[in-house]
Amino acid sequence: PTSSAKSTLRFERP
Amino acid sequence: WEVERLVFRVPLDDGAPVPDAVTRRQSCSTAIAALAWVPHCAFAFDVSVGAATGDVLYPASLVGEWRCERVLTAVEGDQTAAEGAWRALGGGTTPFVAGRAETYETRFVAPAAAATYRFEGRDVAGVVLDRAFELGKRRGAGGRGAVSWDPRAPSILRDGDATLTVVSRTSEISEAGFGFDELVRVDAAAGGLIGGAARVSRLVRCKRRFRRAFAKDGRRVVEGLEIVKTYRV
Numbered sequence: 062p063t064s065s066a067k068s069t070l071r072f073e074r075p
Numbered sequence: 076w077e078v079e080r081l082v083f084r085v086p087l088d089d090g091a092p093v094p095d096a097v098t099r100r101q102s103c104s105t106a107i108a109a110l111a112w113v114p115h116c117a118f119a120f121d122v123s124v125g126a127a128t129g130d131v132l133y134p135a136s137l138v139g140e141w142r143c144e145r146v147l148t149a150v151e152g153d154q155t156a157a158e159g160a161w162r163a164l165g166g167g168t169t170p171f172v173a174g175r176a177e178t179y180e181t182r183f184v185a186p187a188a189a190a191t192y193r194f195e196g197r198d199v200a201g202v203v204l205d206r207a208f209e210l211g212k213r214r215g216a217g218g219r220g221a222v223s224w225d226p227r228a229p230s231i232l233r234d235g236d237a238t239l240t241v242v243s244r245t246s247e248i249s250e251a252g253f254g255f256d257e258l259v260r261v262d263a264a265a266g267g268l269i270g271g272a273a274r275v276s277r278l279v280r281c282k283r284r285f286r287r288a289f290a291k292d293g294r295r296v297v298e299g300l301e302i303v304k305t306y307r308v
Contacts, residue, residue, distance in 0.1 A: 062280075062304040064152035066161055070283070070299035072141040073290065075180065 126230035131246040131255040132190050132201035137183040137297065143209075145301075146176045156305040160279040163237065163261040164303065165213040181209040187226040192248045201248065206232045237263035254284035254299070280304045 150157045150173055158171040169177065183202040191198040207224035210232065214222070220235025230241035239259050246255035258280050265273035285299040 062152065063307050064150070064154070064157035064160070064305045066147065066151075066157045066303045067149045068301045068303075069146045069148055070285075070297075070301055071144045072137075072181070072297040072299070073144070073294065075140055075142045 125240075125242070126228065127241045127244045127257075128230070129190070129244070130186055130203045130226075130229035131244065131257070132186070132192055132248050133183055133203065133253060134192075134194070134248065135199050135202055138185070138202045140180055140182045141297070142178060143181045144176060144178050147171070147173050149173055153305065157303075159277065160261075160303050160305045163234075163239065163263065163277070164259070164279065164281060165210050167214045177213070179209070179213040179215070181205070181212065184226070186229070194250065203229060210234060237261060252284060252286040254282070256280070256282045276308060278306045278308050280306070 147161070150171075158166075161171055162168070169175075182205045184205045186201070186203040189200050192201050193199075203226070205224070205226075206229070207222045210224075211222045214234075221233075222235075223233045225231070230244070232239040239261055241257045242260050243258040244255060247253060258278065261277045261279060262274055263277075265275045281301065281303050283299050283301045285297050288296050288298045290296050
């Protein structure tokens with residue numbers, strides 16, 4: 062791979 | 076080399092019927108010739124590969140709308156490639172800075188063709204991500220044009236003049252968690268110095284892994300980790 066990006070996700074009911 | 080996917084499509088278009096064995100032998104020699112042309116530190120990718128079949132299945136309890144909070148936590152390697160992938164997958168025009176948080180609405184809907192998964196010994200109908208709804212909400216007013224997605228062809232997402240095609244996919248759903256690994260081809264206007272009608276295809280791998288959790292106040296939430304990688308094409 063030439064790059065990598067990490068993210069966190071969090072789903073909540075509106 | 077770290078080669079994760081290598082695809083060759085060999086045209087044999089002289090019109091004459093060719094026995095299978097000969098086709099295989101010719102394909103093989105052509106593939107070897109093509110390999111000899113692969114420059115160092117790159118691998119060949121056939122940009123004509125079609126869309127993957129099916130879609131990522133999510134637990135039935137996810138149906139409906141959610142508010143998603145996304146935080147970019149770390150970027151490694153080529154920053155330009157990482158930023159390009161992030162923008163193509165929905166990051167829009169907002170700054171690409173580690174630590175940045177964004178919030179948008181997303182939703183899960185019934186798939187075009189019912190699909191089930193095993194849960195506590197029973198077959199349960201799963202749901203799918205509404206990819207157009209999420210991309211449109213995430214882009215907001217900064218969108219680059221109409222977003223369209225047909226649940227009957229869930230691997231293709233059109234975003235203005237760009238097209239995102241999932242060309243290969245694995246996914247899993249179990250009581251421990253759920254997630255997917257998708258290889259996405261991004262076809263878009265070249266822009267910049269090339270400009271004009273030129274098109275470029277880039278290759279992005281997106282993996283997401285989710286688990287159920289509880290907020291401090293006891294409400295149910297879903298937590299996920301996403302890793303996006305780019306590849307030289």
